[in-house]
Amino acid sequence: MIRILKQIFRTGIVTEPLPTEIDSEITEVGTKLEDAIRKRFRRSLTIRQVDSGSCNGCELEIHAINNPIYNCERFGIHFTASPRFADMLLVTGPVTRNMEIALRRTYNSTPSPKLVVAVGDCGCSGGIFGESYASLGSIDKVIPVDVFIAGCPPTPAALLHGILRAVGNK
Amino acid sequence: MSVLIDAITPVLGAEFRRDEGLHPSSIPSCIVSREKFAETAKAMKSVHALLAAEWASDETLFGRGFGIYACYRWGAEYLIIKTEAPFDDPTFPSLTKRFLPAYRFERQIHSLMGVTPAGHPDLRPWIKFEDWPEDAWPLRKSFDASKPMPRVFGEYKFVRAEGEGVYEIPVGPVHAGIIEPGHFRFQAVGEDILNLEERLGYVHKGIEKKFELLSWQEGSRLAGRVSGDTTVAHSLGYCMALETMTGCSVPERAQWLRALFLERERIANHLGDLGAICNDAAFAFMLYQMSRLREIMLRTNHKLFGHRFIMDRIIPGGVAADIDADGKELILKELKKLLKEFNKLVTIYDENSSLEDRVRDTGILIPDKAREICAVGIVARASGLNLDCRMQNPFPPYDRIELNVPVLISGDVHARAWVRVEEVRESIRIIRRILETLPSGEILTEAGIPAPDTSGFSAVEGWRGEIVYWLQAGPNSEINRCMVRDPSSVNWLGLEQAVLGNIVPDFPLCNKSFNQSYSGHDL
Ligand code: SF4
Numbered sequence: 073m074i075r076i077l078k079q080i081f082r083t084g085i086v087t088e089p090l091p092t093e094i095d096s097e098i099t100e101v102g103t104k105l106e107d108a109i110r111k112r113f114r115r116s117l118t119i120r121q122v123d124s125g126s127c128n129g130c131e132l133e134i135h136a137i138n139n140p141i142y143n144c145e146r147f148g149i150h151f152t153a154s155p156r157f158a159d160m161l162l163v164t165g166p167v168t169r170n171m172e173i174a175l176r177r178t179y180n181s182t183p184s185p186k187l188v189v190a191v192g193d194c195g196c197s198g199g200i201f202g203e204s205y206a207s208l209g210s211i212d213k214v215i216p217v218d219v220f221i222a223g224c225p226p227t228p229a230a231l232l233h234g235i236l237r238a239v240g241n242k
Numbered sequence: 243m244s245v246l247i248d249a250i251t252p253v254l255g256a257e258f259r260r261d262e263g264l265h266p267s268s269i270p271s272c273i274v275s276r277e278k279f280a281e282t283a284k285a286m287k288s289v290h291a292l293l294a295a296e297w298a299s300d301e302t303l304f305g306r307g308f309g310i311y312a313c314y315r316w317g318a319e320y321l322i323i324k325t326e327a328p329f330d331d332p333t334f335p336s337l338t339k340r341f342l343p344a345y346r347f348e349r350q351i352h353s354l355m356g357v358t359p360a361g362h363p364d365l366r367p368w369i370k371f372e373d374w375p376e377d378a379w380p381l382r383k384s385f386d387a388s389k390p391m392p393r394v395f396g397e398y399k400f401v402r403a404e405g406e407g408v409y410e411i412p413v414g415p416v417h418a419g420i421i422e423p424g425h426f427r428f429q430a431v432g433e434d435i436l437n438l439e440e441r442l443g444y445v446h447k448g449i450e451k452k453f454e455l456l457s458w459q460e461g462s463r464l465a466g467r468v469s470g471d472t473t474v475a476h477s478l479g480y481c482m483a484l485e486t487m488t489g490c491s492v493p494e495r496a497q498w499l500r501a502l503f504l505e506r507e508r509i510a511n512h513l514g515d516l517g518a519i520c521n522d523a524a525f526a527f528m529l530y531q532m533s534r535l536r537e538i539m540l541r542t543n544h545k546l547f548g549h550r551f552i553m554d555r556i557i558p559g560g561v562a563a564d565i566d567a568d569g570k571e572l573i574l575k576e577l578k579k580l581l582k583e584f585n586k587l588v589t590i591y592d593e594n595s596s597l598e599d600r601v602r603d604t605g606i607l608i609p610d611k612a613r614e615i616c617a618v619g620i621v622a623r624a625s626g627l628n629l630d631c632r633m634q635n636p637f638p639p640y641d642r643i644e645l646n647v648p649v650l651i652s653g654d655v656h657a658r659a660w661v662r663v664e665e666v667r668e669s670i671r672i673i674r675r676i677l678e679t680l681p682s683g684e685i686l687t688e689a690g691i692p693a694p695d696t697s698g699f700s701a702v703e704g705w706r707g708e709i710v711y712w713l714q715a716g717p718n719s720e721i722n723r724c725m726v727r728d729p730s731s732v733n734w735l736g737l738e739q740a741v742l743g744n745i746v747p748d749f750p751l752c753n754k755s756f757n758q759s760y761s762g763h764d765l
Pocket of ligand 1: 125126127128129130164165166191192193194195199223224225226467470
């Protein structure tokens with residue numbers, strides 16, 4: 073136990089302000105966005121992540137925004153296990169034929185107003201997998217999308233920025 | 243002397259025919275009649291070989307029928323045995339009775355290529371879903387992959403257990419966390435798991451078919467996206483298979499840099515896994531600490547190589563990112579800090595008795611079972627199998643660096659975690675050695691285009707385990723077939739075995755300790 077506490081104190085708080093290029097944009101809209109989360113979502117934005125066919129690269133970066141360095145909880149963002157509690161679906165793609173039905177069901181289980189954010193080049197356009205017998209391509213081919221976050225995979229900073237953008241939009 | 247060739251020679255006698263198509267013949271390969279296909283499997287079994295992969299290729303463009311290939315491994319040796327089936331009689335004798343992993347390989351061949359393994363006990367579709375038209379065989383040349391398929395009615399028949407107090411828990415495809423989709427069906431009594439049936443295929447993106455539409459150069463980008471967490475090892479596997487076909491000799495410096503990338507990928511993933519395993523045993527402290535260390539590595543990657551996961555930096559003929567003196571300095575400094583902190587965390591892991599209680603004796607895959615399913619990688623090494631392609635099929639610099647491969651025999655969650663701990667330390671040591679002795683010179687050369695009707699093979703030790711690629715060039719030197727075998731294709735079978743008799747709440751923990759890829763399996 074002592075070792076654990078020591079390690080915790082030694083580590084301190086490692087959460088960083090966002091990188092400057094993104095940070096400046098955030099300061100611009102920053103207060104407004106925090107306001108939005110506060111008012112619209114009562115200080116907390118709850119996200120359900122759905123992998124509708126990704127290569128898992130995008131998921132790794134979504135994990136990263138939960139790490140202590142990006143610490144998305146400071147913006148009141150947290151991830152939930154059930155779409156029924158979610159304000160936002162964070163969907164990675166391309167939507168496979170085998171996931172299409174599950175994705176539609178998840179979307180239908182999410183209460184309004186549901187925000188949908190498509191993540192990654194695959195989520196935005198189908199990426200390298202494109203459209204085929206097995207892949208339907210971008211997320212918006214299957215459910216309505218509010219914001220697209222490009223990148224293969226998008227960096228954690230880009231993800232945070234995109235999520236905040238989606239909140240600001242509505 | 244080759245154990246594998248010696249074993250099949252008496253079976254084949256005069257029939258023994260080397261397949262000259264595999265170029266260069268670093269991996270021996272032979273063609274046998276359909277009758278002998280199962281017999282050779284028996285001979286392989288008798289010398290304790292393992293089945294590494296089994297796949298089919300549509301060879302109608304060459305005026306042949308289907309080629310069915312089985313690849314066996316014994317220590318450092320590989321042997322590919324091929325048989326052919328005419329187009330109008332697409333069957334071959336099943337190997338499932340001899341080799342358990344053939345169970346899924348053959349279901350996959352049957353579902354996606356439409357070639358039937360005669361004598362297979364269970365021909366329910368695999369990866370192909372019940373709502374696909376029955377005659378949709380995407381890997382056949384005659385299949386038009388560009389069009390969406392209609393949905394038909396059908397039902398997947400799960401294995402059932404009946405009796406007093408037996409109930410069923412369906413989980414997925416959309417899981418509770420930030421993970422890939424798949425379906426698990428448990429039969430349980432009280433809290434004890436009687437049976438687990440996996441149902442995968444949800445992230446089938448048609449990757450193997452897609453390869454056939456790409457140029458050899460573009461192929462490495464797609465290989466890098468078979469499983470995003472293993473992007474380095476997959477693109478390396480693809481490139482190495484291609485390079486054996488064209489006879490391209492990759493510059494030394496490029497090979498060392500490839501090893502550097504591979505080891506960095508291994509460390510980053512192991513750190514993430516160790517944190518996640520502890521988190522699933524309700525020890526969130528470790529998740530945050532480990533993910534912090536992981537983030538440090540990813541940032542260094544980004545700074546030095548331009549991508550956090552070093553995606554698209556391994557390309558046919560070499561690498562697309564170099565390192566200078568400052569970069570080396572940066573990595574050495576990073577590793578020093580990393581190792582110091584990592585060792586502290588490992589002590590905490592080791593001394594935490596409530597954690598120990600969860601991870602020890604949980605989810606045991608006994609060595610016999612691991613051998614039976616022909617497990618690879620971390621899962622194999624945690625269950626007593628000393629398998630590591632870096633040691634058994636080394637490319638430079640691994641042929642010069644002696645490698646300590648951790649092997650444990652307890653086969654439980656702890657063993658799978660501990661193999662990772664040891665491998666992180668070992669990879670740090672390897673990276674230091676690489677940086678000390680990195681040769682100078684070019685980092686890229688012309689990869690070339692393979693000759694028609696040749697094929698190439700590679701086996702690379704990714705962080706999960708052995709990745710196998712097999713490439714075949716068509717009549718116009720295009721990609722006729724790209725077979726990808728991620729470690730997950732065999733190791734998923736291990737999870738089904740390991741959870742038996744465990745309690746349902748321990749499933750997430752067992753699953754995390756395996757951490758197999760869905761995308762790499764579903765393709
Ligand atoms: S965008 Fe890139 S990382 Fe994300 S799922 Fe597609 S290929 Fe993988």
